[in-house]
Amino acid sequence: MMESWSFLDTVESNFRPLVVIELAKGTKEETIEWFTKRIVDKKANGGAQLLIKPLVTENGVENIYLVGASHLRLLLGAETVGLVKECSDNSMRTFTYSSRKTFKHFADDNHNFLTMAECQYIIKHELENLRAKNEKMIPGYPQAKLYPGKSIVRRLLTSGILVQIFPLHDREELKKLSHSWYGRVKVGYQPLDDIRCYFGETIALYFGFLEYFTFALIPMAVIGIPYYMFAWEDYDKYVMFATFNLLWSTVILEVWKRICAILTYRWGTLLMKRQFEEPRPGFHGVLGINPVTGREEPVYSSIKRQLRIYLVSLPFVCLCLYFSLYVMMIYFDLEQWALDYHKENESNFSSLMLYVPSIIYAVVIEIMNRIYRYAAEFLTSWENHRLESSYQNHLILKVLVFNFLNCFASLFYIAFVLFDMKLLRQSLATLLITSQILNQFAESLLPYWLQKRYNRRMKKRMCSKKTDTDLSLAEQVNMEKEMGTYLGTFDDYLELFLQFGYVSLFSCVYPLAAVFAVLNNITEIYSDALKMCRVYKRPFAEPTANIGVWQLAFETMSVISVVTNCVLIGMSPEVDALFPDSKTDLVLTVALVEHLLLAIKFIMAFVIPDKPREIQTKLAKLEFESLEALKQQVTAFQMQLHFLSIHQ
């Protein structure tokens, strides 16, 4: 069945494997035949017109297939997904096959015009858009129902016939990338453009944000150190520090939008048109007509979903929040007990015991966060959102609220109920450092170590002493398919978000937080890079124009931090001493200052443009050109009319 290459591929002599498809063991022969036929079939017949080859290893065929595509097919695919590339005149334009000659570095024999990540993204898009025609089911699996327009690959995935689809690593490129990224100890920027070429925009943007955020924290850290060294107990000097921090955090979030625009303009994703979103794989419902597309697809009542959200998910989240507060109260009991114990015994052991409750609490928080995460994923999936983006937003909201409370409730309690600044500082330090160490360990080092051990065993079994780049294709595929799957940037952003909370919410009592954050982020860059390159399967590139809902989350955090810092400053004895007669005046002054700061924040956010002038001009230019093109079409049509009227 592999012989019937479509016409476009006769030009292509060498097959370059890009994407791996793993089918379940024991998949029926007719299914495989039907599926591969659909993949290679011509576009006009409803196929994907890609190339596919079974992977042959020493053990014979293993239900693993390699997918590639001809150069021409990829270029046409680039047009379909709406890739934006740089033209010869340095402007960014949507790629079309007919205008291909105007693009920079384009040549008919230059197969590197599209990066490997782009090629893999195109293949993924084509595979996912391979739709059922009039098949009622997947051949061989009557229980796996199909309807016209249903994505075949998604049905195969949900019915377990398709185990996984993943893009292949390029060992050569990866080696180069990892060398320039984390291979040598150097001071400098990350190779963001290379990261983007290899891993796609979403991941490159995360690393860009991580790097930017680390740089942005340095001023806070630098100013924080002398405060820590010389003025540990002088709260009134912290007023300056806190004010600086509050305004600074607004500035850095606004400036990030500009930097993000510069990056994504250069990468073309700022200009990419949003594609129509298909239902997410887990979405189910009775067959109906989608009012937008007019196509048959599962339909699920929006009212039912709202009921599920407000009657089940919301109460559950509230219950979890309550439970989290309950655990917090237990922690404070433990803390009190440890303090009493220390007072009674006064030994080295007892002073060590003082730290035990905080450490236990930090560990418990991490565990609770992880368990809650599974519950939130289950619930959000049960809410049955039609779109992946809507699912993601609901999940992020649930997880954010819980994580926020879990991490910061005890600090709020210490600060605003117990009024114990010393304990606050101590808890903040313990929580921050513990969670950072735990995260680095659980996220990167542990999987890396497991992966390394597994690889060593694998290699031993293969009795080979080759380095990674020398592996045969079959060996490479077999190794990569066992690697863990990178689940997206969610956890990485969440970690940064909580860190931002530690740094900004109570910045006026613990100026060292920024120092620890900077130190952590430097190692985080390395460990995350290691994780991407060595621990996980290569992820598919995802074009994106911004960091999405996280921008909002960070901005909300910075608003909350204005409130907390103002209250903390108002509570300090030094500020208190400025209003000896009336505490009311103090509170009023603090409230006034707080509103002033918030007003300044909002005005600053409003005044600083989201995109640099240069990018604005470039975008305006593109818009102008498309309007002009439209006008010329109209004029051409009018000319034609003119011509007709003359010759009638």
Add this chain to the structure above:
Amino acid sequence: MMESWSFLDTVESNFRPLVVIELAKGTKEETIEWFTKRIVDKKANGGAQLLIKPLVTENGVENIYLVGASHLRLLLGAETVGLVKECSDNSMRTFTYSSRKTFKHFADDNHNFLTMAECQYIIKHELENLRAKNEKMIPGYPQAKLYPGKSIVRRLLTSGILVQIFPLHDREELKKLSHSWYGRVKVGYQPLDDIRCYFGETIALYFGFLEYFTFALIPMAVIGIPYYMFAWEDYDKYVMFATFNLLWSTVILEVWKRICAILTYRWGTLLMKRQFEEPRPGFHGVLGINPVTGREEPVYSSIKRQLRIYLVSLPFVCLCLYFSLYVMMIYFDLEQWALDYHKENESNFSSLMLYVPSIIYAVVIEIMNRIYRYAAEFLTSWENHRLESSYQNHLILKVLVFNFLNCFASLFYIAFVLFDMKLLRQSLATLLITSQILNQFAESLLPYWLQKRYNRRMKKRMCSKKTDTDLSLAEQVNMEKEMGTYLGTFDDYLELFLQFGYVSLFSCVYPLAAVFAVLNNITEIYSDALKMCRVYKRPFAEPTANIGVWQLAFETMSVISVVTNCVLIGMSPEVDALFPDSKTDLVLTVALVEHLLLAIKFIMAFVIPDKPREIQTKLAKLEFESLEALKQQVTAFQMQLHFLSIHQ
């Protein structure tokens, strides 16, 4: 020169005048000849391809010209400006001439397919886009320089050769509209769709907002009346009222966005693409290259403009604000003097005198507002903004800040410095009622009276006793060209904005404000309608999709009102009595409630979608269709490639 009709117009037998062009008396013959030739010239030759006829009155030709266009020309123009019309299947689509048959009510002989306002908008657009080719100056006027691409009409206007361009009224339609709008006393909605057909979307949207806002205020007014009647001094009961008001004002602003989307979807402007903005008429600078269009046009350095804004305009505005505060302090001195006088004399006259300072102050505020308005217009014009929208935004910001301070500073002073609730209530009532009466008088009744007197004199002179609809075209044009020019919705929105401030900022001390606002708005609808139909020249229709910066202004006001109301409630003796031990607890509680209310406001604004689901679906459907069309183009191209490769 009028004989050379272009080919499109041979079809047209009857010339329908749509737009009037008035040239200055004594304009040189060669200029007139050149200008009219350019107007009638074919598109292909860079003309506007419109029809133009001189107006012949009893006194001969008067340099007044009537502009029209053939039916076909208007349809092609509708495509150029990107009009969106309803299709036969009830969906809204961008009109194109080639797909004209699919549109509702389209027929080749149906000349009402485009409304008269749309036709006039198209003609205005075509006239403004009539550009210089290689003329260096306007023939006959060497000082009126031109450069390739410069809008001829704008240069004619700025050099005073062109006195005015305005669209003609349709006396029949106007009579029908004014009858259904304000002709009879009835309870019911305004004929918004008819208003939109006659005056365009911007004005219809203003009346829609005015009507919606009036309806939205009714609950506040209804709840306010019993509070006024029975609980005048019981501040604690106002807590409920104020809370209701705060949440209600958030809800009405959010719901307005949805209603606005429904209206503008129906009118097609929600889908209209933004046109590229040309420099505004007053913009000047040295000739350079526009980086967006690549065309020659005046260029003015953005840094110079920023310097003008921050070094001149900003200090000037601050000075004006200071002056306004100074006037306010004089008012308080006067107030004190009147009070003393009343105490000394205790006569009827002296009790009447108590109201005099407030009334004087209200009048002075109105005068200052108007003077400042001119200064702001001058300054903003001097800042030399390239775009009309940028000019408008800077002007609105300047005027808003000053008006806000001017109207509310005294109330803030009374409330939060003097702590005199009785005086606050009295001042609020005086200010609100005086400004409403003044506005209605100055805006509509006075011009209406002047206009009527003028018309009577005109008619007497013409010795005719005809009604308005019987007037000859020449008489109509002569009458309309003397009418005042409607300067846009700015003043009308500003009035509503200040009214919203009176209602919401201090709603908990003066619940009757909403009642007065409702009463005022009902008469306002009538007087504004009268103003539009009888007092002013017909304005050109302006397509718009929302109320723009005013939405933001109203939302900001509702945020400020949360703060003021919370403080007012906190200051009331009844709430004070709830915290007998500590005033600090009171302030803390108030601050907590305020933050809670603000948080609820923002969450509500976030949760309520800006567009109703139905409109969202329709928009998504259109987007989906255009994506599909694009894909089919790509597929068709691929098919063609296939065909070629087979037949090679």
